[in-house]
Amino acid sequence: MQKIKPFDHLILILGTLFLCVPVLMALMSSTHTAVDIHSNGLFITPGSNGYATYEKVLTHRGGFTGDVTGLLMLKNSLIMGFGFAIGKIVLSMMAAYALVYFRFRFATVLFWMIFATLLLPLEVRIMPSYQVMSQLHLLNSYTGLIVPLLASATGTFFFRQFFKSVPDELLEAARIDGAGPWKFFIDVLVPLSKTMMAAIFIIMFIYGWNQYLWPLLMTTDESFYTLMRGIKSILQVWVGSQIPDYNEAFALAVLAMVPPVAVVVIFQRMFIKGLTESDK
Amino acid sequence: MAELTLNAVGKTYSGGVKAVSGVDIQISDGEFIVLVGPSGCGKSTLLRMVAGLETVTDGEIHIGSRLVNQLDPAERDIAMVFQNYALYPHMTVRDNMAYGLKNRRTPKAEIETRVAEAARMLELGQYLDRKPRALSGGQRQRVAMGRAIVRQPAAFLFDEPLSNLDAKLRVSMRMEIRKLQQRLGTTSLYVTHDQLEAMTLADRLVVLNGGRVEQIGAPLEVYRKPASTFVAAFIGSPAMSLLDATVEGGRLMLEGHVLAEVDHKAGPVTLGLRAEDLRLVARGGVPMRVEYIEELGAHRVVHGMVGDQSLAVVDQGAEAPGDLIHIAADPARLHLFDAATGQRIDVRSRVGEFAR
Amino acid sequence: MAELTLNAVGKTYSGGVKAVSGVDIQISDGEFIVLVGPSGCGKSTLLRMVAGLETVTDGEIHIGSRLVNQLDPAERDIAMVFQNYALYPHMTVRDNMAYGLKNRRTPKAEIETRVAEAARMLELGQYLDRKPRALSGGQRQRVAMGRAIVRQPAAFLFDEPLSNLDAKLRVSMRMEIRKLQQRLGTTSLYVTHDQLEAMTLADRLVVLNGGRVEQIGAPLEVYRKPASTFVAAFIGSPAMSLLDATVEGGRLMLEGHVLAEVDHKAGPVTLGLRAEDLRLVARGGVPMRVEYIEELGAHRVVHGMVGDQSLAVVDQGAEAPGDLIHIAADPARLHLFDAATGQRIDVRSRVGEFAR
């Protein structure tokens, strides 16, 4: 029994306001015209241009071929998000499995080799990475978009911690039950990691979803446009002499928030629980 | 079903810790062997070597006629029940039991029959579709048992399977295990550090101490003729009181009182007395100052001091702390141990009731 | 040190679960009260209400003369020992003990004296600078105790403090707790579901069932005169056997055998028999078919069937499963309960040894 003081709510409300008001303003601003936003800044009240903006953003056939609509970008963003999240989970679970459950030379070396990838993000090694991709003939492909981003340790690190907390006896029981490494992995470990996978999924989904620079460099085909790229291409003119279509950028941003937020809301319970379980 | 032979078995962990050494045990088909000993004495290590979960660094282990030292756990035809059950939390009770069989490519129909049979035996029928988390501790325990039985292995291995249960459940579960093993007739090796459990379950007890076998024998034999002070103190509740005594000219002396005549050379000895072998006498006997009393309902355990050595006596009387009482025992029920080595001394004759 | 008064205390959890209702307990200064009852009966809830960890939804709790319903746990002047110790894992043993005192601005020197005193008492001196993880289970338990005693609070609250220990350690720890409490004279409320622990520790036992008090009394009183079949089955080991019997014309009948003459109206009753109150007779008595036997060293518990009802008898004999034996008991040791309500029936007179 801990007494809850109004003060606690006050802090939470302030924190929530600090975090959410900007997002709310993005939403509200998306219903005003670009010129209004350009001249007056962000809005906290709704405007009258919302329907037009969202209709345009969703159905406007942009790009050279006229195929680049909000829906196409949404599709590609989803492919990026899912592809990355799933790829990440598969790769890092397998690697973490090998590192934790096998007795083999170099396990520590391998762990540090993988962990070191936290030290240098893609942005910093982007040019050489591009050359590698082109040598592998992976430009303009979903594989090329997704796979290089997988070279990072976060997921492996998470799963390693989680596997360490799985009771030893489960492996022992499974071995006595005649399960080999693959069967144990598929039959026992994967189902046990469900909540952890959900947690990682959200984090990674958002990461993949929000990629910009790499897709820009990697693809030359309009059919690979993502929402993030749509937003950036609207906004990039602000450095020059034009008025960017702020309203459309905000509308795209709001649309871009919907799937991740939906994922967060749906998986929230699992999410928090999943992250917790590693600490046991 | 098979015999189990441990031949000079030893284990040195890679850090250099010698957890088990020179263990020889011969277990006949269908026998129920209980390994007891204090925490850290190597019980689990020994069991896990039999299971194939630890490498055997010395000696040989045979199951039936096969030398299994190099075999994988799955190839040894054994089943194991773990202390914390180690059920697969994501599988139903049915799947938990069936998993080992599936991995052995047992035909579907056969699996179903065996699971149904085990469920009936363990009264788990109505829980077959639940996940472990929806079961009580006792029920989980039975699922773990079920997982072992369906396999119809050559041997069962149990590592403290009851220690997570509460006292009441522990008592009822240990009966069930015993009944089951008798019905199936499967050779079993059972680890516990609860001596009551050990006594009630075992065909033969193996008392381990510091990685070595201290004594092997039927429970009552071990109880009545403990081979050393270690075994004496470990088996029996309340624990046997061990006191310093001396033999002087063929007489066993405790704090200046003659207890019995013994055929042993003069010198210090350790005297073992079980609380239930002692009784109160109105006069004579050895005087004991009552310190405190445990009321257990059925009887009371009186703890007191003889000189400056402590002693426990079972009694139905009405003494209170501070009272001076006199106790006596049948000399046949005295245990003598070598004061230096702690080894049992079997004296050839003892005469008279102690302290006339 | 203080009195503790619970006045019609009840607890309804926010989900609507009524965990405790109408509990009245009057605990005098220095008394050691043990709360027993099966899992889920509300023991922890009650204790936690006293500690201030749960809100009290009905009734009043007084510590000394203060009504504490609304006070913060830290203001109630109580100390609590948790089932899983709840030691601060990041603090040394010393800091764990000192923490509560520091927060009460006890002078440094005073803290040191008290911690040293507690450490001496609990033989923890050499571990003072270790972290809990480097201690064995029993040692952790003692630290948890130490943390409570240095505080010198008005009352100790214990929530199953021994249930994580192995059997042997449990026995020795419960003695230490009892001795300590007697030395300090601090009012104590102790929760357990182990009836042996309850018997040996309590000044008075409170048996809870489904959130209500079933019986309050001294351990032997509860043991000897259980107020209901619930209490009868819960207190005592092996559990009291409860059998269906009938009274016909003033005679108590079990499976067709006359047991005693009782002054009670005719009809079905529940008969309670403790294993240690029964003895074997060569002839006569009630016939019992031996089912299986538990060898406990000091004695054996013989389980068998009378008709189709099961019964346990303590014995030193040598029966084997399948034997037919005959048992008898002193009518003064029979317990009768109302067949419908389970409440104890105190019959005015009983005549004769059962089944001549």
Added chain:
Amino acid sequence: MTDTPLSAQGPTAPSFLHRLRDWWSGETANPVKRVQFGHGLTPWLFVLPQLAVVVIFFYWPSAQAVTSSFYIEDPFGFGSTFVGMENYADALGSKEYLSTAWFTAFFCVVVTALALGIGLLLAVKADKVIRGAESYKTLLISVYAIAPPVAGLIGMMFFDMHMGPFTRLFAFFGHELRVGVDYWDTTIALITISVWKQIPYNFIFFLSGLQSVPVSVREAALIDARSGWRRFKDVTLPLLAPTAFFLLIINITYTMFDTFPIIDVIVKDKPANNPMTLVYKVYLDGFKGNDIGGSSAQSVILMVVVAALTVLQFRFLERRVHYG
């Protein structure tokens, strides 16, 4: 006590042969799991995908970056001159580079401290309240989903020199906020936005960390200490240390690397004399300035610094962290 420690026998030193065999099979004194699968090909099959990705897409390009750092290179690859350590000397010898390095360190400390602090505060409060907890959590976590360029844009508009609400707020307190012109004003904006973006992440992890602190330990503290602050400081916080340590590393990585879209937006593509981080400078010189050799040298320096930092943190901080 029943413990009969085996140390009485003393651990015997393992024979040379034992050790050789252990080395060969990878057996160590402290394996991660009590029982592990044997060696052989299988573990390699499991690490292989990740390893391949890491080698191909991390080590290979990184090796190229290291090689490039010793050359001054025409961006199109027509000519290059081997210059040895000159690129390193140029970077480390430049006043601008050093001041950027100092700013990066400062920025790291402040952003990490604030983001962790506020994230923790909110997590503690959200963990405490029951009513409305779900809504708070959902709202706070949702912000995590907002796209970085939009986060930057929103931030930029909030700090706009002419019409930003924050500019007005500061004016109310008598300070003319000139983000993009004044070094420290820009710093304030960068910190605010970076902290804002990172709070939800920290909140999520702290909240789950808190929920894993044993309830009974918290209750024990409730009995021992009256002041909520003391309970937090003495008990909750130390028990959160593993989470905090993990977050510390992630947050430092975040401020070092992932804040660069924010900087890009706030300085509107033209850093001028505004503060920036080392990574932004690598991006600026390499990606925008096409100076491959120089920027490679900078990224190698960065890698070394971050690696050293990580090792330091593991060596000195993690020791103080209490794990379960």
Added chain:
Amino acid sequence: ATDITWWHGMGGRNGEVINEISQKFNASQDQCKLTPISKGTYEEALSSGIAAFRSGEQPNILQVFDAGAATIIAAKGATIPAEDLIKGAGEKFNREDFIAGVRNFYADSDGKFIGMPFNSSAPIMYLNTEAFEKAGVEPPKTWEDFEKIAPKLKEAGYLPMTASQLTWMMVENFKSRNNQQFATNNNGYDGIKGTELVANDANQVMMFEKLKEWADQGLYGFYGAGWADNLKPFEEGKAAMWIGSSGSFGGLQKSAKFPFGAVFMPYWGSIEGAGTQSFIGGAALFAMAGKPKAENDCTAKFFTFLTAPETQVYWHENTGYVPVTEAAYELAKSQGYYDEKPVAEVGIQQLMLPGGEWTKGYRMGFYPQIRSVMEREFNRIFSGEVSVKDAFDTIESEGNALLARFAKTAG
């Protein structure tokens, strides 16, 4: 049909117009099919082009902005000079068709077109008509004029002037408008080795000392390096003058709620020979090397199509960039576009002013980084951290170090 690709760095409406032009080209013939692809900003487009070239994945056409020109022109094998390409394909090409101001910027020292001028802009001065009426003053031609009218505008309650992107306005185009040398080696056209920046000369320093002085007097507002931050006061009607791009016209029409006009960017009457044309801003198109002849011919065909008057006028009227050929200018004029929108004519007229020795352009490697150095130092000047002289000394020394580094890239 032969497929060719065009990577560009335009977004928003400009990007859409690029798509429209490409469609027009594809519709105009059937041998070639052009696909334009947006690669982010100018910098991102250039970097993508470089990365792609190194991997042999380059597009046929790459758009490169003014500051990046030296980088791509210095890489001799990376591009095919536009002139060679067009002539090689048998298309007509005449340098004189292009207006004076765009002829040299993307050409070599002999005047041969390396890049194809495409989206060209000029820095011009926009005026708030109301402000000038209120203050009763005439728009300035020279900075001396400015010094006279500025106090009156201030009195009338206006901030007299702001300017975006000082590097472009007050350094590069200061050099051009006042016919001042910008770098040795013929402004860098004659070779990479040994090219040095001429930045801390007396006139350049004087320009900034004046700016600083005006800023201190409240005659000029400095709002950092951001383009929009400096534009905003003008849009809000607070500033009377703003120096921006001719291309800003389209945006201003939407955002400025008052009548406005434009004049040439001022020069110094005190400097002899000043008043020359300005450098073009914006970007040019480069034909990347390493492509088959058939594709190169299509590229040439597209370049010819681009310079056709109709295409240029369409581009000019839709984006605000100036037309690059005389013919296009004439066409627009004859259509009466400038009668309707006189402001749209200012940029092109300024580019058609007579040139001088130093007005054809500049060629300096790592120039984007040199711009960064300048931007940094300008902020310091206006915050009073450094003197103008010191700032330009720094610019020159750091700039020369960068130029020396660039010289090494040639091998």
